[in-house]
Amino acid sequence: MLEAKLQEAGLLKKLLDAIKELVTDANFECNEEGINLQAMDNSHVALVSVLIQAAGFKRYRCDRPMPLGVNLGSLTKVLKCAKDDDICTLKAADEADLLNLVYEAKNSDRIAEYEMKLMDIDSDQLGIPETEYDARVTLPSNEFSRIVRDLSLLGESVRIEVSKEGVRFASEGEAANGSILLRQTEGSISGGKIVALSKDGDDDGEVKEEDDEEENEDDDEDEEGSKKKKKSKGKKEKKVKKEDGDEDEEMGDVDEDGEEEQDDESEDEEESNGKKRKKKASSSSKPAKKAKTSKSKKGDDDDDTSGVLIEMNQHVSLTFSLKYLVNFSKSGSLANKVQLMMSNDVPLLVAYEFDQGHIRYYLAPKIGDD
Amino acid sequence: MLEAKLQEAGLLKKLLDAIKELVTDANFECNEEGINLQAMDNSHVALVSVLIQAAGFKRYRCDRPMPLGVNLGSLTKVLKCAKDDDICTLKAADEADLLNLVYEAKNSDRIAEYEMKLMDIDSDQLGIPETEYDARVTLPSNEFSRIVRDLSLLGESVRIEVSKEGVRFASEGEAANGSILLRQTEGSISGGKIVALSKDGDDDGEVKEEDDEEENEDDDEDEEGSKKKKKSKGKKEKKVKKEDGDEDEEMGDVDEDGEEEQDDESEDEEESNGKKRKKKASSSSKPAKKAKTSKSKKGDDDDDTSGVLIEMNQHVSLTFSLKYLVNFSKSGSLANKVQLMMSNDVPLLVAYEFDQGHIRYYLAPKIGDD
DNA sequence: CTAAGGTGTT
DNA sequence: AACACCTTAG
Numbered sequence: 001m002l003e004a005k006l007q008e009a010g011l012l013k014k015l016l017d018a019i020k021e022l023v024t025d026a027n028f029e030c031n032e033e034g035i036n037l038q039a040m041d042n043s044h045v046a047l048v049s050v051l052i053q054a055a056g057f058k059r060y061r062c063d064r065p066m067p068l069g070v071n072l073g074s075l076t077k078v079l080k081c082a083k084d085d086d087i088c089t090l091k092a093a094d095e096a097d098l099l100n101l102v103y104e105a106k107n108s109d110r111i112a113e114y115e116m117k118l119m120d121i122d123s124d125q126l127g128i129p130e131t132e133y134d135a136r137v138t139l140p141s142n143e144f145s146r147i148v149r150d151l152s153l154l155g156e157s158v159r160i161e162v163s164k165e166g167v168r169f170a171s172e173g174e175a176a177n178g179s180i181l182l183r184q185t186e187g188s189i190s191g192g193k194i195v196a197l198s199k200d201g202d203d204d205g206e207v208k209e210e211d212d213e214e215e216n217e218d219d220d221e222d223e224e225g226s227k228k229k230k231k232s233k234g235k236k237e238k239k240v241k242k243e244d245g246d247e248d249e250e251m252g253d254v255d256e257d258g259e260e261e262q263d264d265e266s267e268d269e270e271e272s273n274g275k276k277r278k279k280k281a282s283s284s285s286k287p288a289k290k291a292k293t294s295k296s297k298k299g300d301d302d303d304d305t306s307g308v309l310i311e312m313n314q315h316v317s318l319t320f321s322l323k324y325l326v327n328f329s330k331s332g333s334l335a336n337k338v339q340l341m342m343s344n345d346v347p348l349l350v351a352y353e354f355d356q357g358h359i360r361y362y363l364a365p366k367i368g369d370d
Numbered sequence: 371m372l373e374a375k376l377q378e379a380g381l382l383k384k385l386l387d388a389i390k391e392l393v394t395d396a397n398f399e400c401n402e403e404g405i406n407l408q409a410m411d412n413s414h415v416a417l418v419s420v421l422i423q424a425a426g427f428k429r430y431r432c433d434r435p436m437p438l439g440v441n442l443g444s445l446t447k448v449l450k451c452a453k454d455d456d457i458c459t460l461k462a463a464d465e466a467d468l469l470n471l472v473y474e475a476k477n478s479d480r481i482a483e484y485e486m487k488l489m490d491i492d493s494d495q496l497g498i499p500e501t502e503y504d505a506r507v508t509l510p511s512n513e514f515s516r517i518v519r520d521l522s523l524l525g526e527s528v529r530i531e532v533s534k535e536g537v538r539f540a541s542e543g544e545a546a547n548g549s550i551l552l553r554q555t556e557g558s559i560s561g562g563k564i565v566a567l568s569k570d571g572d573d574d575g576e577v578k579e580e581d582d583e584e585e586n587e588d589d590d591e592d593e594e595g596s597k598k599k600k601k602s603k604g605k606k607e608k609k610v611k612k613e614d615g616d617e618d619e620e621m622g623d624v625d626e627d628g629e630e631e632q633d634d635e636s637e638d639e640e641e642s643n644g645k646k647r648k649k650k651a652s653s654s655s656k657p658a659k660k661a662k663t664s665k666s667k668k669g670d671d672d673d674d675t676s677g678v679l680i681e682m683n684q685h686v687s688l689t690f691s692l693k694y695l696v697n698f699s700k701s702g703s704l705a706n707k708v709q710l711m712m713s714n715d716v717p718l719l720v721a722y723e724f725d726q727g728h729i730r731y732y733l734a735p736k737i738g739d740d
Numbered sequence: 741c742t743a744a745g746g747t748g749t750t
Numbered sequence: 751a752a753c754a755c756c757t758t759a760g
Contacts, residue, residue, distance in 0.1 A: 010741095074545035081520035081548060085741070109536070109553035109678065110513075112520075116546035391751080512743090745758075750751100 002030050002066060002092045005059040009103060010084030011052070011334075011354075018331040018359060019048050020072045027123045030092075031065040034357070038125060046324050047126065047347075047362040056356025058087070068092055068099055069121035075099075078114045092118070128362065133341040133349070135162040135312035136197055139182060141332035141352065143308070144340075147180050148329050152322040154178050157366055161317040162342065164194055167310055171322065185307035197311040316342045318365040325350070328361040372400050372436060372462045375429040379473060380454030381422070381704075381724075388701040388729060389418050390442045397493045400462075401435040404727070416694050417498065417717075417732040426726025428457070438462055438469055439491035445469075448484045462488070498732065503711040503719070505532040505682035506567055509552065511702035511722065513678070514710075517550050518699050522692040524548050527736055531687040532712065534564055537680055541692065555677035567681040686712045688735040695720070698731040 006012060019026075019037075026039040034053040041048065054060040082088055082103040091100040096118070103112040147169050151158050154173035161168045166183040184194050331352045332338065341349040350361040376382060389396075389407075396409040404423040411418065424430040452458055452473040461470040466488070473482040517539050521528050525543035532538075536553040554564050701722045702708065711719040720731040 071545065077523045078546045078548070080523055083742090109555060110550065112548065112550040114524075114546050114548045117544075741760100743758095743760080745756100747754100747756080749754080 003061045004090045006088045007058045009082035009086040009088035013079045016076045027067040030062045049360045052357040069119040134314040134343040135316045137167045137340040138309040141338040145329040145332045148325040159319045184310045194310045197313045373431045374460045376458040377428045379452035379456040379458035383449045397437040419730045422727040439489040504684040504713040505686045507537045507710040508679040511708040514708045515699040515702045518695040529689045554680045564680045
């Protein structure tokens, strides 16, 4: 059976708000790791993947894996009956066709209980290849929302181009064309300089502008410690797939395969941080963990709420449907930042990472662009 | 002629907002006591009764009773032209077919004047039996709004059940079922204990904390009670009409329900004597003043803006159309609290009491419930 | 975080 | 009129 107690019903409400227009029905795959949802959008163009880790719950118990087939419209309705700060408990018996939701007002005598019918849904769990991307743009989620909303007024598509200049969002419409350029934020770790994405693995094929080889002291920045402040926080290294997303349990079975963990280091912790210091022989073997905690709070560059971080190994230029991006951007309420991960001719990954989970969208580029 | 000066146009605006979807046309019955409106909703299922006492006006003059037939849509439009804090004066000549509205900005030289056409409306003044209720639930009006709004997402009906446990609102729908339980607020006069309704009498709306009759009978609970309810109703003595609502301008009374007094003359008399005649039906004039001292803490219970107060003599369980309750709950902007008065198989009374008046709704239960 | 007000949209 | 969205004030 499942019993999952969420401190704030608001999280679930926001998640549902974010995806309910994209997907009508989906399986909530519950297992001891947490709750995962993965679904194609109704027109089979986009893919959404949601995870709430077990640790993200106030209490979590799931004896054995069970898929809960949920009509998201129904769940949205039921969740509308909860206040954001209600404590929300999800319960389901094994093989049950009902999901029980209990809302406890934080401070009152009010207890609301709902039971929602479940349904059988063919779970076409799609394995998502763990792609390595040529470019990653991290920007405030509200900035992203604004950009796609603005451009959607002009045209239907947006070309996203990452170059040394920065990241450009360009759209063409009948009435007008628009182009928005975001430069790397000055004062950031890289001092405004666009850095290379490091490969996740030991692959050094990418052009790293600088190397983590650096000693711990300045491993934070390219510039000579001009911005030391950052350093103190987490060890920032421009790398890879998901620095903020600690969870590397990529959706699908793919991650399960464990192929990904090419940990040069034997430490999972580190690897999960995406900070791979192959030669970190130096001092810290453990500090990585520390960084993790600190980052959960704030202070990590990636958590800088206002900055734009651009990492790239290669120029990318891709065109996407704005309609979907606008839809994705609804998740902005879940996280201050969003990451756009791109490689040419590969689906875009739009990732929002929050405390103990994430919501990620994949969208194939339009062809014939660029 | 009528001349009624309202300190705040906002009151009228809110009243109109509250009922305009329920009723399209209605007579504003003006007499020396104040302005009263009573109408069945368009589908003749619910009844709404609005009163603004003469004392509720900054100035009030009404030489003789006059009904003003108003199209509520028109009045709403005209009232939209007033700011909430405008001083609003209503004027009508005898036999006039025009209503004059003057808005004076509180602090400026602005004077706006509108005249609205009146219409003749057959006044089917329905007598409302002065029922004594088996249960009264007093709760914050926003809480009530929230509950009915939430449940209306799920189903069309709500079963309201008052028991020793508290008051439960339960609804069943296709997608989900919901149940909200409100317990008596701790720390209230009764310390969380659900008290019996006090009898009608000259009490000033106070609740008796300890009712001597509380322990002596069965009517508080038991399965038998439910079957005896009909019978008991006739003999029940612990009933309350309206503790807070002193105005007894009810049309008709249980005692005289055989006769509908629609006559202006007798009506006026009743209203003018309302306060005095209150005791006429109640044999016992048990003073409830005592209770007042015991409830020192939060002041008057009915003024406690956040608490839930439950008074009952007998378990009640009734089912109502949520659509109407949602409509009623719009009046929440007029008062912090709302009272639900119920007896089995009798129309629910939803009462909002504000400074010098009230808005009350009556809704017949659905049959075949419970 | 909630409530309220304003806007735009269907 | 209702809903969704955003901003603002408390």
